[in-house]
Amino acid sequence: MRENNEVMGRVREVRKTFRRGSEDIQVLSGLSLEVPRGEFLALMGPSGSGKSTLLNLIGGLDQPTSGTVEIEGEGIERMSSRELAAWRARHIGLVFQFYNLLPALNVLRNVELPLLLTHLSKAERRRHAEIALDMVGLSHRLGHFPRQLSGGEQQRVGIARAIVTDPSILLCDEPTGDLDRKSADEILGLLQALNQEHGKTIIMVTHDPHASARASRTVYLNKGRLSEEKPV
Numbered sequence: 001m002r003e004n005n006e007v008m009g010r011v012r013e014v015r016k017t018f019r020r021g022s023e024d025i026q027v028l029s030g031l032s033l034e035v036p037r038g039e040f041l042a043l044m045g046p047s048g049s050g051k052s053t054l055l056n057l058i059g060g061l062d063q064p065t066s067g068t069v070e071i072e073g074e075g076i077e078r079m080s081s082r083e084l085a086a087w088r089a090r091h092i093g094l095v096f097q098f099y100n101l102l103p104a105l106n107v108l109r110n111v112e113l114p115l116l117l118t119h120l121s122k123a124e125r126r127r128h129a130e131i132a133l134d135m136v137g138l139s140h141r142l143g144h145f146p147r148q149l150s151g152g153e154q155q156r157v158g159i160a161r162a163i164v165t166d167p168s169i170l171l172c173d174e175p176t177g178d179l180d181r182k183s184a185d186e187i188l189g190l191l192q193a194l195n196q197e198h199g200k201t202i203i204m205v206t207h208d209p210h211a212s213a214r215a216s217r218t219v220y221l222n223k224g225r226l227s228e229e230k231p232v
Helices: 051-058 081-091 107-117 122-135 151-163 181-196
Strands: 007-020 023-036 040-044 066-071 094-095 169-173 201-205 217-222 225-227
Touching: 007 051, 023 051, 023 201, 040 181, 051 066, 051 169, 051 201, 066 201, 081 094, 081 122, 094 181, 094 217, 107 122, 107 151, 122 151, 151 181, 169 181, 181 201, 181 217
Parallel strands: 040 201, 040 217, 094 169, 169 201
Antiparallel strands: 007 023, 007 066, 217 225
């Protein structure tokens, strides 16, 4: 759901080339994209089309070969590694396909992890983590460990961890790819609620048309370029 027409994220003429041996592989070819604040955007395309590469560029996990990436009006393509780490802590929430939870930490501690980069006290970190877990319906699982949770519950913990810092944008890379349909529908419903009820801006990479149907807009990436039209 688009709250307004204010642009939250802007990608301009971005190219990304990887070196493989003596060969240059161009993954993104002068790609441009605008994401309004409060949008739930689905990004689709065949394997190897560059969807995760684009998500990594928007999240500051990688840098473009050329072009610019702006979030909240702030260009990130020339930031140092240290500046990017601090910037990501303020602006980016990441949700992964395989959850990436630490098995030795309980649910509460897993969700608290991003807050260790802040100046919050231990009590404040706990309160923020409890609020995030309540938002995803897991306030009764604080002391459980990842191995004691279902796949859907682990992904809810992953989402709580992603939103605990109140990021500008939530980036989801195949968030339902490892789940059965029932669990996937629950996660998609949660993402929709975060978007529609809490105004979160979400960009979701997915192969699943069932998942993309939950988004407010779908764009397609093919051969390094974006289109609003599904390729035939």
